[in-house]
Amino acid sequence: MKRRDFVTAxxxxxxxxxxxxxxxxxxxxxxYLELRKYQTLYGDNKGILDRFLAEAAIPAWNRQGIEPVGxxxxxxxxxxxxxxxxxxxxxxxxxxxxxxAMLEDDEFLKKGADFLDVSSSxxxxxxxxxxxxxTFTGMPTLEIPEAVKGKDGRIFEMRIxxxxxxxxxKKKIEMFNEGGEIEIFRKTGLYPVFFGEAIIGPRLPNxxxxxxxxxxxxxxxxxxxxxxxPEWKELSPKEEYKDTVCNISDIILSPKSYSQI
Numbered sequence: 001m002k003r004r005d006f007v008t009a010x011x012x013x014x015x016x017x018x019x020x021x022x023x024x025x026x027x028x029x030x031x032y033l034e035l036r037k038y039q040t041l042y043g044d045n046k047g048i049l050d051r052f053l054a055e056a057a058i059p060a061w062n063r064q065g066i067e068p069v070g071x072x073x074x075x076x077x078x079x080x081x082x083x084x085x086x087x088x089x090x091x092x093x094x095x096x097x098x099x100x101a102m103l104e105d106d107e108f109l110k111k112g113a114d115f116l117d118v119s120s121s122x123x124x125x126x127x128x129x130x131x132x133x134x135t136f137t138g139m140p141t142l143e144i145p146e147a148v149k150g151k152d153g154r155i156f157e158m159r160i161x162x163x164x165x166x167x168x169x170k171k172k173i174e175m176f177n178e179g180g181e182i183e184i185f186r187k188t189g190l191y192p193v194f195f196g197e198a199i200i201g202p203r204l205p206n207x208x209x210x211x212x213x214x215x216x217x218x219x220x221x222x223x224x225x226x227x228x229x230p231e232w233k234e235l236s237p238k239e240e241y242k243d244t245v246c247n248i249s250d251i252i253l254s255p256k257s258y259s260q261i
Contacts, residue, residue, distance in 0.1 A: 030140040032095050033133040033196045034087040035208070039080055041123070048115050049083060054258035056112030057085075060105050064098055065090060068144060068260035070193075072156060077251035084158070084253060086210075086261065088142045088194075095132065131201025133208060135194060138177035144261055145191035148212040155213050156193065156261075160249040162206045169205035172244035173197055176207075179241065184231045185211070189222035193261065203247075216252070 038049060058069045070086035089095045102108050109116065135141065148154045163169035176182050176195060185192055193210040213219040226232055235241070255261060 027137075028140045029090070030135045030137065031142060032089040032092055032199075033135060033142065033194055034089060034095060035131045035133065035196075035201075036085040036087065037129040037131075038083040038085065039127050039129070040083065042081065048118070050256065050258070052112050052115035053083075053085065053256070056108050056115070057102070058258065058260070059111075060102050060108035061087060061098070063105070064094065064101055066094060066098065068142070070156075070261035071256040071259040072253035073256060075155060075252040075254045077249070083256070086142075086194075129202070131208075132199045133194075133196025133201075134199055135196055136173060136177055136182070138182045139192060139195050142194045142261075143192065145193065145212040147189075147191050148214055151214055153215055154255065155216060155219065156253040156255065157211045157213065157219060158208060158251045158253055159211075160203070160206055160208045160251075161245045162203050162247040162249075163244055164246045166205050168244045169197075169207065171241060173207055175235070175241045175244065176209075179235055179238075180231070181235060184226065184229060184235065187231070188226040188229050189218070190226055219252075 040049060053071055058071070061067065061069050066087050066089060068088070070084075072084045072086075074082050074084070087098075089098070161172060163172060182192065182195065191212045193212055195209040196207065198204055198206045198208065211219075213222065
């Protein structure tokens with residue numbers, strides 16, 4: 001075999017091996033997303049909750065491999081003082097064991113003492129509501145959109161789609177995954193952070209997703225682009241995806257200064 005032919009054949013086999021590796025690479029594992037809603041009494045006037053999350057809780061979650069952690073205040077959509085915290089767990093075991101691990105973490109207990117040891121008469125929040133979601137196959141891991149990452153004034157939109165039956169809820173999830181709605185989002189500037197199917201929580205069955213924008217002006221413009229896109233106009237009237245959502249909640253969030261999203 002001539003040297004030139006040998007080099008060409010070697011390169012071809014190398015390229016084939018790379019392609020086979022890419023094809024055989026396992027798909028990214030889906031994450032469990034824990035969404036915490038802290039309902040504060042009068043807002044965090046003393047800064048106790050913010051200090052607890054920034055200095056004690058988020059570093060402790062990170063030490064467990066739970067990252068990036070999102071922390072958000074409500075800009076539009078809810079009247080009660082509320083802080084949302086988003087925890088991307090790598091496994092169900094992480095969901096089950098994370099609280100116990102926190103309470104065995106001396107640094108967490110020390111730095112979070114002002115919040116953890118407060119008396120009931122001086123509590124900083126009414127209640128903490130938790131919901132648990134499983135990410136969609138079409139977007140198995142949480143993302144921080146590069147288009148908005150670290151930008152001052154960025155906002156996040158969280159939308160909750162409720163369905164009137166489990167069958168209809170699954171159909172709406174199928175519309176995002178197999179139907180291609182997630183890809184239409186990406187093409188039209190609706191930058192996704194996550195898509196999650198609710199496993200545990202209120203108002204089941206439902207799905208929740210979050211989008212990131214540089215500003216409200218960009219959010220309004222990009223939604224208009226989405227609605228008018230040819231791909232959406234082709235997908236939205238399909239018979240199999242009709243009557244899958246009975247209620248939509250729309251909440252605009254601002255990231256806390258210590259949020260990792």
